[in-house]
Amino acid sequence: MFVYNITIKVDNLIADDWLQWQKEINIQEVLDSGLFYDHGIFRLLDQDDTEGKTFVIQYFAHSRKDYERFVQYHAATLFEKAKEKWGHHFITFQTLLQAVQ
Secondary structure (H helix, E strand, O other): OEEEEEEEEEOOOOHHHHHHHHHHHHHHHHHOOOOOOEEEEEEOOOOOOOOOEEEEEEEEEOOHHHHHHHHHHHHHHHHHHHHHHHOOOEEEEEEEEEOOO
16 A cells, blocks of 8 residues: 655645635545545644644555556646645645555
8 A cells, every 4th residue: 555645734824724625625636536545634733833734634545656647647737726726825745655564
């Protein structure tokens, strides 16, 4: 199993609306790519929330190839949609994890 791990710090001014948008629109758009079979959304605790709340969204793929296809064909478009909607009110970084047996 491979996990596409996205960590996002969201400005407090938009955090509630951003989270609702994730739950109702963005996560489903990622899943609609057909390259991930499930997801999880988490809030980082014990963080300084002065500049914003930090969230982690994880998408689960059966193979690295599925992840690579997503990055190649879908990631940039979805990131641009997020930038258009939320502007400079969030920062993000992505990592790829592999389950260890």
